[in-house]
Amino acid sequence: MSGQHHRETEPYAAIRTKAIESLLIEKGLFTGDAIDAQIQAYEKDIGPMNGAKVVARAWVDSGYRERLLVNGREAISEMGFADTQGAELVVLENTPAVQNVVVCTLCSCYPWSVLGLPPTWYKSFAYRSRVVIEPRKVLKEFGLELDDSVEVRVWDSNSDVRYMILPKRPDGTENMSEDELVELVSRDSMVGVAQAKSPAQVS
Amino acid sequence: MNGVHDMGGMHGFGPIEVEDNEPLFHDPWEGRVRAMRATLPGVHSPYGGRFFIESIRPDLYLKSGYYERWLLSFEDALLKKGLLTAEELDEKTRFYRENPDAEVPRGEDTEVASLGATLYPRRARREHDGSGIVPRFGIGDSVKVGNININGHTRLPRYVRGRVGTVAKLYSSQNIQDHVPESEKGPQPVYSVEFEGRELWGDTAESNHVLYIDMWESYLEPASGGLDQ
16 A cells, blocks of 8 residues: 555544555565555546447447347457456336336446446435335436426346436437547446536547 | 345445545455455355355455455454354454554464465365366356345345246356355356346336346246246
8 A cells, every 4th residue: 555644544444454465464464565556457448438338339320239238248259358246137228108217226237348437326225215216206307307298217226237218329429430429428327326428528 | 145235236335436536445454354364265264254244244344344344254254163252352453452553473484384274274265177067057048047045145126026027147056155054055057148128127127237146047037837847
């Protein structure tokens, strides 16, 4: 760990973590390098940029879109993203008539291979408890107000299956390239609590 | 288990707080706990890290942050597996409290250092190939969720128990991950079951809302009572 000058204020959790890491390394169970490498993988190899590339490809290539909706795991591997969780990946398409949204009420299941580690709000008690009983109210808090005619489908991710949302392609993007479209795909739109951004929102 | 972690449908947790440009970890120790657990996944066998998290006392669970729960449960697993003793852990904690600038050792990258990955590997999670397993239900079947209360790990949340839904998808078989007798372990068909909002939440349900959840076959029975006999 890097040197810090206010170590006397270290929280108990930080001290306890050092104690555990130190003992496990002394016992030869792993090295500090192995732990660093794992953290690097979280920081560099996975993240919502992977999912954004998958979505943009599906928007421009209807054959890819079909394959993605039929077998998510195989389709993301075409893009070079390995499924490290050993779970089925189900991709659900949002349309003008249907808004899908994903939660894990029991814990924090999340499609890491395409979205990285989940944000704190996804793991929060408020989101886990509320989105299954009042999804429209929750989506409104995220700034997404839906007409009553839109069916809201909430997916509680409780098995080894992982769910990712394919958001609607925004209007006015017909002339944009795949690389430009990637910029419109937010993490939240792939969880289902937001729509993809409009070109005006990113310019 | 009927714990506080099973919070689907609970009231009272307030608005959802969203942090803009949230860092991956808010403090370096969070990343190290996560990475240590990932490096020794088998430490949590046979029911996985989640069971240790769910076993945190409810009052402590609710007042701990996400990675604090990971830390508490990792420590619990290490002690239960005999990889650490409470005495050495407390002694080492005291050492780092009294010597805040002391470095954590790096260890040598020898064969011994890969001991953990060999002894505590990740259990195979990939779905079963399904050979020889004939699903009891088909897409469109009406199913009722059993009123099953397991005092141990389960993937069956309270809010769907006893409710009637419709089979929407049939997935590959997965091993049951619940605390069930040895004779009931092994792969089962897993279904995505759709529930109407009103079936789950009665008159308070929001309009035009459905919920899907994955159900291992043993969670389900035919809804219409005996029609499939």
